[in-house]
Amino acid sequence: AGKTTVLEQIKATFLGREPMPPAKIAPTVGLNIGRLQVRRCKLICWDLGGQAALRAIWEKYYSEAHGLIYVVDAADTERIDESRNVLHALLGHPDLAGIPLLLLANKQDAQGALSPHEVEARFGLQQVLETSQPRQVFGTAALTGERIEESIHWLVEALRDSPRIG
Ligand SMILES: Nc1nc2c(ncn2[C@@H]2O[C@H](COP(=O)(O)OP(=O)(O)OP(=O)(O)O)[C@@H](O)[C@H]2O)c(=O)[nH]1
Numbered sequence: 001a002g003k004t005t006v007l008e009q010i011k012a013t014f015l016g017r018e019p020m021p022p023a024k025i026a027p028t029v030g031l032n033i034g035r036l037q038v039r040r041c042k043l044i045c046w047d048l049g050g051q052a053a054l055r056a057i058w059e060k061y062y063s064e065a066h067g068l069i070y071v072v073d074a075a076d077t078e079r080i081d082e083s084r085n086v087l088h089a090l091l092g093h094p095d096l097a098g099i100p101l102l103l104l105a106n107k108q109d110a111q112g113a114l115s116p117h118e119v120e121a122r123f124g125l126q127q128v129l130e131t132s133q134p135r136q137v138f139g140t141a142a143l144t145g146e147r148i149e150e151s152i153h154w155l156v157e158a159l160r161d162s163p164r165i166g
């Protein structure tokens with residue numbers, strides 16, 4: 001979907017260095033970590049592998065997470081329902097109750113990509129989120145960095161107001 005490419009763009013944007021060339025980014029098997037500071041908020045980003053066989057380890061990270069960035073390949077319309085189901089299952093986990101959710105409808109540069117509004121409608125988030133749970137959908141293109149900075153600024157503001165940080 002582009003999680004590691006997103007993390008590289010986040011690091012490039014907020015640490016002011018060149019992102020890793022996309023051709024060098026392999027599917028994630030272990031864990032990539034990004035540490036950065038955004039508007040006096042220290043962020044530690046954990047980027048996990050999305051392959052089905054690797055999803056079982058995600059839940060080891062839930063209890064210590066303050067926010068969730070969920071990256072969807074908006075151009076992969078055949079698997080968008082699978083992505084929605086995986087997110088719904090995630091959000092049903094008690095350790096993620098009320099967590100601020102940043103949903104990135106990624107690959108907006110690709111032909112046939114669903115718009116952020118279409119992804120939002122397709123995902124039916126109100127079925128699985130608490131009424132006051134902070135959530136926002138951004139249409140991003142991680143390859144070029146489009147909308148990455150704005151989306152992280154939104155998340156940082158949501159985290160500031162979050163009861164998960166105490
Ligand atoms: N066109 C386009 N391709 C993208 C974009 N973001 C990522 N990609 C490509 O999508 C593929 C997968 O990107 P990754 O960042 O490795 O995806 P991932 O979600 O980390 O994948 P796993 O680690 O296997 O879970 C690569 O070929 C990327 O170059 C984007 O915004 N637009």
Ligand SMILES: [Mg+2]
Binds near residue numbers: 047050
């Ligand atoms: Mg990856």
